[in-house]
Amino acid sequence: MLRSKTQVIAEFKKKISNMFGIPFEEASVANRYAALAAVVRDEINEDWVETNARYTRKDERQVYYFSLEFLTGRFLENNLLCLGVRDICEEALGELGVDLNALLETEPDAGLGNGGLGRLAACFLDSMAALGYAGHGNGIRYKYGLFTQKIVDGYQVELPDNWLREANAWEIRKPDKSVEVLLGGRCYPVPEKDGSLKFIYEDALRVRAVPYDIPIVGYRNSTVNNLRLWSAEAASDEDDLDFKSFSRGDYVNAVYDRYAIEAISEVLYPDDSNYNNRELRLKQQYFFVSAGLQSIVRHHMRKKEFKIAELDKHICIHINDTHPSLAVPELMRILMDSCGLGWDNAWRVTTGIIAYTNHTIMPEALEKWPIDSFRALLPRIYMIVEEINRRFCAEMLRRFPSDPGRVARMAIIGDGVVRMANLAIVGSFSVNGVAAVHTELLKTHVLRDFYELYPEKFNNKTNGITHRRWLLKSNPALSELLCDTIGSAWIREPQRLAEFERFKNDASVLTRLTEIKRANKQRLAKIILEKNGISIDPNSIFDVQVKRIHAYKRQILNLLHVLHLYFRLQNGDDIGTPRTFIMAGKAAPSYYYAKNVIKLASEITRLLAAAPSCKGKLSLIFLENYGIALAEHIFPAAEVSEQISTASKEASGTSNMKFMMNGAVTIGTGDGANIEIRNQVGDENFISFGLSVDEVLEYYAHGNYSSWQVLNSDPRLERILAFIRSGLGCEHIPADEFINIARSLLDYNDEFFVLRDFSSYVQTQEKLEKMYRSTKLWSKMSLMNIAGSGIFSSDNTITQYANDIWHITPTCEKERPSTSVRPAKIGKT
Numbered sequence: 001m002l003r004s005k006t007q008v009i010a011e012f013k014k015k016i017s018n019m020f021g022i023p024f025e026e027a028s029v030a031n032r033y034a035a036l037a038a039v040v041r042d043e044i045n046e047d048w049v050e051t052n053a054r055y056t057r058k059d060e061r062q063v064y065y066f067s068l069e070f071l072t073g074r075f076l077e078n079n080l081l082c083l084g085v086r087d088i089c090e091e092a093l094g095e096l097g098v099d100l101n102a103l104l105e106t107e108p109d110a111g112l113g114n115g116g117l118g119r120l121a122a123c124f125l126d127s128m129a130a131l132g133y134a135g136h137g138n139g140i141r142y143k144y145g146l147f148t149q150k151i152v153d154g155y156q157v158e159l160p161d162n163w164l165r166e167a168n169a170w171e172i173r174k175p176d177k178s179v180e181v182l183l184g185g186r187c188y189p190v191p192e193k194d195g196s197l198k199f200i201y202e203d204a205l206r207v208r209a210v211p212y213d214i215p216i217v218g219y220r221n222s223t224v225n226n227l228r229l230w231s232a233e234a235a236s237d238e239d240d241l242d243f244k245s246f247s248r249g250d251y252v253n254a255v256y257d258r259y260a261i262e263a264i265s266e267v268l269y270p271d272d273s274n275y276n277n278r279e280l281r282l283k284q285q286y287f288f289v290s291a292g293l294q295s296i297v298r299h300h301m302r303k304k305e306f307k308i309a310e311l312d313k314h315i316c317i318h319i320n321d322t323h324p325s326l327a328v329p330e331l332m333r334i335l336m337d338s339c340g341l342g343w344d345n346a347w348r349v350t351t352g353i354i355a356y357t358n359h360t361i362m363p364e365a366l367e368k369w370p371i372d373s374f375r376a377l378l379p380r381i382y383m384i385v386e387e388i389n390r391r392f393c394a395e396m397l398r399r400f401p402s403d404p405g406r407v408a409r410m411a412i413i414g415d416g417v418v419r420m421a422n423l424a425i426v427g428s429f430s431v432n433g434v435a436a437v438h439t440e441l442l443k444t445h446v447l448r449d450f451y452e453l454y455p456e457k458f459n460n461k462t463n464g465i466t467h468r469r470w471l472l473k474s475n476p477a478l479s480e481l482l483c484d485t486i487g488s489a490w491i492r493e494p495q496r497l498a499e500f501e502r503f504k505n506d507a508s509v510l511t512r513l514t515e516i517k518r519a520n521k522q523r524l525a526k527i528i529l530e531k532n533g534i535s536i537d538p539n540s541i542f543d544v545q546v547k548r549i550h551a552y553k554r555q556i557l558n559l560l561h562v563l564h565l566y567f568r569l570q571n572g573d574d575i576g577t578p579r580t581f582i583m584a585g586k587a588a589p590s591y592y593y594a595k596n597v598i599k600l601a602s603e604i605t606r607l608l609a610a611a612p613s614c615k616g617k618l619s620l621i622f623l624e625n626y627g628i629a630l631a632e633h634i635f636p637a638a639e640v641s642e643q644i645s646t647a648s649k650e651a652s653g654t655s656n657m658k659f660m661m662n663g664a665v666t667i668g669t670g671d672g673a674n675i676e677i678r679n680q681v682g683d684e685n686f687i688s689f690g691l692s693v694d695e696v697l698e699y700y701a702h703g704n705y706s707s708w709q710v711l712n713s714d715p716r717l718e719r720i721l722a723f724i725r726s727g728l729g730c731e732h733i734p735a736d737e738f739i740n741i742a743r744s745l746l747d748y749n750d751e752f753f754v755l756r757d758f759s760s761y762v763q764t765q766e767k768l769e770k771m772y773r774s775t776k777l778w779s780k781m782s783l784m785n786i787a788g789s790g791i792f793s794s795d796n797t798i799t800q801y802a803n804d805i806w807h808i809t810p811t812c813e814k815e816r817p818s819t820s821v822r823p824a825k826i827g828k829t
């Protein structure tokens with residue numbers, strides 16, 4: 001137990017000598033990090049064992065969150081905070097002359113996700129543990145996470161993210177819990193003596209799925225849940241080189257099979273919207289779904305007096321988008337082929353277990369797999385999907401005999417593909433969107449047929465973010481101010497952040513808030529100077545847009561505005577308070593438009609830096625390699641949060657919540673969760689602009705938008721676009737460098753209404769600048785955003801999932817004793 005500084009020092013020194021066989025004095029920073037992590041892990045392990053025993057004892061329903069992505073970020077500091085030993089460790093190490101922050105920085109940023117969906121899964125794990133729910137993660141242990149982004153000469157270059165190069169201090173390999181997953185080959189039924197069918201597999205590739213468990217530590221509640229990530233290995237040692245092919249003299253193919261197997265968990269696909277038709281991706285999906293379900297069923301079957309026909313009382317499988325939707329036929333397969341249930345029983349159990357969250361309304365992101373490759377890879381699963389489809393279509397024809405078009409649209413198999421969203425909806429008991437407007441759009445547009453069929457399945461669960469990582473951990477100064485003013489109850493009950501509103505007219509609190517923001521801006525400026533060698537001015541407004549680069553997220557609108565300000569300065573106009581635009585985000589490697597946006601941002605950076613008119617007034621910086629670690633530095637320093645997607649396109653957004661919680665004011669469209677943020681803080685604390693969802697839908701319905709018309713009626717736009725098409729008037733940029741952007745805005749009629757929203761955006765930015773001039777007004781707006789952010793804690797979201805979908809209650813029994821002086825003292829800035 002880490003109860004005193006002396007104990008921490010002793011444990012830490014002992015670990016160094018045990019692990020590395022050297023005295024403390026000789027240990028490197030990496031050694032020290034590993035030793036501290038090991039000390040913390042020992043502490044966690046006790047609670048881990050106890051939590052599992054508690055779950056078994058209580059025998060309540062357990063939830064498994066299936067996701068192809070878990071963007072967890074670093075663990076060490078989070079775990080220290082959750083154990084309540086951060087301060088004591090910092091002080092103990094300090095006595096040894098070791099800087100805790102330096103150790104924290106050496107941990108790799110676990111980037112097993114692309115963006116919003118992956119980070120949401122990580123926030124949900126954190127909240128489930130903090131609230132004492134029996135909720136676990138199931139995913140893939142990718143050897144390479146999302147690529148590392150470099151910007152070279154303004155272009156994005158992707159480097160592999162070899163995050164497992166050093167031993168991962170948080171995972172435990174569990175070879176004895178391995179399961180086998182079969183791919184390809186042939187499958188056919190043979191009748192058994194008792195009349196049942198047995199399915200025989202021939203020539204299937206046998207993949208050994210090995211689990212690695214990572215503890216998910218609850219906030220000071222002695223609860224430790226499990227994140228189980230699967231790694232693909234050749235089926236067994238003898239199979240290292242498949243003996244049969246070996247003896248046929250087919251040595252090379254045998255080696256090749258081995259590579260093919262290990263390739264499954266090699267790398268995370270870097271696309272975050274476009275469904276891309278890669279067979280390996282389908283293998284990944286089946287691999288982790290099958291491994292996860294087999295191990296879960298096996299675990300619960302060990303219980304006394306367990307009945308497989310009641311599995312739905314014991315577990316709930318939540319699928320994060322359609323990526324794990326093979327859970328539907330795979331669970332059917334296990335229940336029928338391995339556990340002997342008949343179809344109807346298996347279907348009742350399966351559809352009582354699976355719940356599905358949709359994260360997108362973009363049709364191109366809906367997953368569809370060609371029948372041929374699906375059947376070849378998953379012969380038995382395909383049979384089951386065919387049967388699900390046959391029964392579903394028959395039922396639909398009975399219900400809608402005069403509407404065959406509807407039945408065709410809703411079929412799970414059609415037009416030569418398997419439609420994964422249809423499979424997920426038919427095979428689950430709950431379908432939810434991730435923000436109120438998104439769920440409404442699903443019901444009225446994208447999934448309308450299904451809503452009409454199963455209205456009771458549909459529900460909304462607005463996304464949330466964990467305030468422990470995104471406020472308590474990343475913004476210690478603000479956390480301290482909150483504790484000084486409203487006490488520390490908000491840490492466990494984030495809705496109590498609302499009490500901060502009492503201070504909206506308190507001059508000294510408002511001043512402290514401004515000072516904290518300033519200190520955080522300086523901290524970010526320092527990091528940028530060290531990393532990029534660029535100095536940014538903490539006196540300027542930090543106006544930030546950080547997220548994946550996407551046409552619908554409209555980074556281009558931000559850039560058009562920056563160019564607009566550039567021209568105004570060139571013209572000798574006064575643009576008011578100096579501004580630093582900060583952007584960051586990755587583009588999918590094959591998404592040329594998005595890459596073009598990064599190049600444009602980089603060239604604008606250069607242009608502004610070289611223009612005397614912009615000096616001290618306007619700058620743009622594009623930060624490399626946006627990820628969790630960088631994000632934790634950015635949100636606390638942000639003053640303006642850019643949430644400017646085309647209304648109706650962003651399912652929810654979650655960075656909007658992280659900004660708000662750190663006191664940034666949003667300039668945003670009425671899209672996704674922005675709408676709920678605006679409702680929460682009131683119009684006076686949210687800066688709105690642009691077309692509404694209804695207006696956008698109206699344009700789509702009538703097809704009456706013309707980007708040329710908008711362009712021709714606005715000389716500012718004409719000038720800016722001509723400038724972009726000329727390569728920013730720079731000799732070193734070829735004239736067609738930004739052709740992708742120009743084409744999308746003009747030749748393709750500006751699908752996302754960038755030009756249409758430009759004028760409203762510019763005007764609103766001017767309004768914003770005027771508001772900023774009053775430090776007091778701005779600080780008050782900032783305070784109101786912080787005070788309103790509590791409902792966007794994922795604790796709130798998870799409570800709703802638990803009550804409305806999963807039907808589970810917290811199992812927590814005791815509070816973890818704290819050895820820390822927190823929360824009175826939160827930490828150092």
Ligand code: 26Q
Pocket residue numbers: 114115116117118120269271272273274275276281359360365367434463650651652653654672
């Ligand atoms: C699918 C098939 C093949 C390859 C890749 C994919 C794929 C991978 C990732 C498709 C989509 C994603 C990620 C989507 C995502 O992050 N969506 C975001 O989810 C957030 C959490 O709900 C929302 O806040 C965002 O609005 C939504 O864009």
